[in-house]
Every structure is written in C-alpha cells, then in structure tokens.
Amino acid sequence: MLEIDLIRHGESLFNRLGKVQGHTNSPLTDLGREQARRVGKVLRARGLEAVYTSDLARALETAQIIGDMLGFEPIVLEGFREIALGQWEGRPIEEIRREDGRNLELWYSRPVEARIPGAESLGAFGERVLGTFQEVLSRHDEGRIALVSHGGVLSVIISCVLGLDLNNLWHFRLNNASLSRVVYGYLVPKLVLLNDTCHMNGLESASPSIWTRG
Numbered sequence: 643m644l645e646i647d648l649i650r651h652g653e654s655l656f657n658r659l660g661k662v663q664g665h666t667n668s669p670l671t672d673l674g675r676e677q678a679r680r681v682g683k684v685l686r687a688r689g690l691e692a693v694y695t696s697d698l699a700r701a702l703e704t705a706q707i708i709g710d711m712l713g714f715e716p717i718v719l720e721g722f723r724e725i726a727l728g729q730w731e732g733r734p735i736e737e738i739r740r741e742d743g744r745n746l747e748l749w750y751s752r753p754v755e756a757r758i759p760g761a762e763s764l765g766a767f768g769e770r771v772l773g774t775f776q777e778v779l780s781r782h783d784e785g786r787i788a789l790v791s792h793g794g795v796l797s798v799i800i801s802c803v804l805g806l807d808l809n810n811l812w813h814f815r816l817n818n819a820s821l822s823r824v825v826y827g828y829l830v831p832k833l834v835l836l837n838d839t840c841h842m843n844g845l846e847s848a849s850p851s852i853w854t855r856g
Contacts, residue, residue, distance in 0.1 A: 643827035644779070647685060647788040648796045649708070652677035653818045653847040654700040660735050663792075664727030664761075667699040677819035677845055678704040682711035684821060684841045688786050694778055695790040696722040704819070705790040716790065721774025724792035725767040728760025754809050764808050771798040779826065796822065803831045818847045 652674030656663045670678070685693075685708055695705035695716045705716035730738055738746055748756040754764050778789070789796075793816045800814055801807070803824050816822065816837050823835035839846055 643825055644782050644784050645786045646824050648822040649681055649788060649790045650793055650796060650816045650818055650820050651701040651704040651790060657818060657847060662727055662730045662733055662735060664724055664731040666731040669699055670703050675707060678707040680841045680845060681819045681821060682708040685788055686711050690788050691785045692717060693788045693790060694719055696792060698723055701790050701792060719774050721770050722791045722795050725794045726762040728758050730758055750812060752809050753811055768798050768808050771795050772802055775799055800833060803833050
C-alpha cells in the first residue's frame with residue numbers, strides 16, 4: 643500500500659486579507675506557521691519517507707516547517723503550484739465580485755466554463771497537476787509520503803481519485819493545514835480522509851473565505 647497525506651498550506655497573509663492568490667507569493671502568518679507545526683506533529687508520528695511540496699512561498703514554508711520536524715528536506719516540484727489566476731491575483735474577492743461577478747459565479751459552479759483574463763485554463767492546470775502527481779507515484783510503490791500544496795491542486799487530485807470531472811472541483815472544503823489522505827494498492831485508489839483539522843485544537847483560521855456568496 644502507498645498512503646499519501648495531502649496537506650494544504652497554513653494560513654497566508656492573502657488568506658487573512660481575503661485576496662486571491664494563484665501564483666502570487668504570500669507569506670504565512672504567525673498563525674499559519676503554528677498551524678504547520680501542529681500538522682507536523684501528526685505527520686511525525688506517521689513515519690513518512692518523503693515530503694513533496696509546491697515551490698510557492700506559502701506551501702514551501704509550510705513544508706519546510708514540517709520537514710524540520712521530520713528531519714529531512716522537502717522535495718520541491720513546480721508542477722504542484724496553484725492555478726495561475728491572471729488578473730484576479732492579488733485582488734480582494736469583493737472587488738472581483740463587483741467587477742467580474744458573472745465569471746466568478748461560473749468559477750464557483752462550472753469552473754471549466756469560466757474565462758478569467760490572463761489565467762491558466764482549468765484543463766491545462768489539471769493536466770499539469772496530475773502529470774506531476776503521476777511522476778511522484780512512479781517513485782513510490784508503497785510506504786507513506788506527504789504532499790504540501792494548495793486547495794486547487796489537492797482538489798484536482800481528490801477529484802481524480804473519486805472519478806469526478808473538473809466542474810466538481812470546488813465541492814471539497816480544504817481548510818488551512820488540513821489533512822486528507824489517499825491510498826493506492828486497492829483495485830482502485832481510495833480517499834480515506836478528507837479535511838481533517840482535529841490537530842488544530844482551535845487554531846483554525848478565522849480569515850474571510852473567497853468562496854462565500856456576496
């Protein structure tokens with residue numbers, strides 16, 4: 643069996659401010675760093691063999707905190723970056739809701755049909771993420787590994803495991819520093835844990851969600 647722990651990065655500054663991130667770098671907040679330490683304690687007991695991470699600052703710092711606790715360096719793969727969101731990046735969600743509301747509604751409900759100016763297409767994003775994930779799977783036949791990445795990236799992987807198309811991408815809630823888990827070795831891959839935050843013990847982010855309706 644191969645068990646893969648999927649960890650969303652800790653709270654970032656843009657998370658706290660309710661801004662769209664995409665490829666834009668945003669550092670972890672102090673809360674985000676403590677969240678990373680909390681999930682690191684859980685992973686330390688799991689006996690992981692490797693930790694993979696996106697190269698974007700919020701995921702990389704989360705992975706480095708975890709790696710320090712586990713005693714090894716995370717493996718950085720650019721293919722695990724969040725989707726590039728073009729002209730939406732760095733802007734408050736309320737501003738986008740006012741100026742590009744129709745597109746935002748499509749992004750929530752039927753994201754394949756959304757056309758965000760300057761953004762990476764959802765199809766290209768999915769191919770990039772799953773191609774990188776397949777590369778990781780080719781390196782490990784069994785054991786326990788972890789991936790620290792972003793909500794979009796992890797949702798693509800979970801959707802693939804469940805056989806869902808990309809229009810179902812945002813039907814999963816993945817909190818900051820949440821833990822999900824997929825297992826390979828059965829006749830089909832299985833999702834065995836989703837958005838576990840028990841390790842937070844009250845440290846969940848209270849930042850505004852970009853997914854709520856106005």
